[in-house]
């Protein structure tokens with residue numbers, strides 16, 4: 001049974017008269033200690049958390065809860081379930097969690113909620129991040145979750161002209177996300193003030209130290225108002241983080257996502273390292289290569305299950321999404337199709353896959369890396385059932401490597417690296433599968449009725465040539481050539497010009513599609529001028545067109561309403 005949720009008062013509670021964690025309801029187990037990892041005595045370790053808490057129980061305000069629901073998060077991740085109540089209650093926090101665990105939303109949601117709506121345009125929150133890439137990513141994450149709050153988020157980092165950032169800051173930003181060096185620059189120039197900071201977050205604190213930002217961090221932390229709330233997030237706890245914690249955190253709680261060691265042994269576990277933004281491509285290739293039986297692909301959000309299932313269908317798989325937003329009838333229908341073999345891929349969120357028990361599942365694919373070992377075990381446990389050996393495959397983007405290593409450590413078994421198959425590997429694999437099915441037909445003598453034609457042709461041609469010609473015809477009707485596959489893969493990867501978005505059209509040369517058809521449809525149906533349309537690539541079975549990003553939804557909508565060459569092809573953003 002889930003424990004009853006704990007309610008916390010939030011936001012504008014004056015500090016330091018903070019409500020005490022766990023005041024309402026039963027208090028979590030806690031203790032103060034000089035930790036073996038060098039944790040100072042001013043940090044209280046929170047070891048137990050409410051299990052299975054729902055977002056609706058966290059006490060998020062309506063505009064924030066609406067955005068959470070819109071991005072499709074179904075349930076808080078472990079670090080969120082632990083950190084959000086503590087931060088909402090106004091405590092300082094030390095969070096031990098790495099990228100991929102959902103740590104950004106863990107601090108972004110309470111941060112958004114603590115902003116004072118009467119102080120528009122005044123900088124009230126500061127997030128420090130080690131790199132430009134992370135700063136931009138965090139700012140985008142906060143913006144998405146804060147969509148309905150009207151709060152402005154400005155990222156500042158080295159490498160971008162400072163004037164542009166100064167203008168953005170002058171225009172008023174309640175939330176500033178930046179690298180320590182550039183933040184210092186702005187403080188020196190007076191383009192940023194810390195006087196009204198209510199919340200300050202250090203993201204990837206250990207990385208910032210490793211990059212030599214200690215001095216900048218200390219200066220900024222030392223200049224914050226007394227009453228600010230402070231949270232550090234870090235994947236590791238080197239002694240210098242302990243020192244910072246001791247010096248700056250007050251009445252703080254420590255939460256971590258470490259859990260008990262667990263084992264899985266009926267499953268082959270591999271991972272593929274995937275370049276950023278290339279997961280769909282990698283998934284498609286892995287599926288082509290593995291030719292698995294019934295497979296469950298795990299995604300994080302509802303939207304992702306829909307997108308991935310749709311993309312797989314476009315590539316000829318029978319894939320169905322399943323997530324918590326579908327009603328019972330829809331879910332039952334999808335599960336029935338899967339059980340009966342009418343679909344071979346179930347693209348699921350964790351919530352939807354809870355308790356799913358299908359013995360025949362041969363593969364579990366983690367499209368997104370699980371946040372912790374519990375989730376990994378739970379997902380992987382959907383395969384290798386009834387004494388069979390299953391396969392568990394995890395797709396990992398560069399930054400998530402660390403999380404993978406800690407998963408590996410927790411399960412005490414290696415997750416073996418594998419190389420993403422190339423187009424040539426896949427073509428070779430297809431030939432192999434084709435050959436195997438041919439042998440099956442030969443062994444079963446399943447060709448009666450066709451022998452007479454071969455005999456007849458055998459009078460004029462070598463029977464081996466007759467067989468080869470028949471194979472050629474069949475192969476042509478079944479597959480694109482390896483060259484075409486490679487061409488499509490390459491085109492799908494093309495990066496559009498800046499300000500432009502690349503769209504995918506599920507129709508190509510073979511269907512008689514020409515550039516004029518695309519231009520005609522876009523100018524007539526979406527009202528764009530011809531010169532606004534960018535590069536057009538027409539391949540054998542698919543096509544790509546670049547349109548201005550701000551018009552992309554308009555164009556997709558218009559193209560979906562109309563016909564191209566008498567057909568209604570799939571239209572959507574290309575997966576760059």
Ligand code: AMP
Pocket residue numbers: 072073074075076077080098099100101102103104105300301
């Ligand atoms: P982070 O560790 O903050 O880099 O987050 C990793 C990924 O998990 C991001 O793509 C988030 O959008 C996603 N994410 C964060 N929280 C949740 C959640 N509760 N449910 C589903 N996805 C989430």
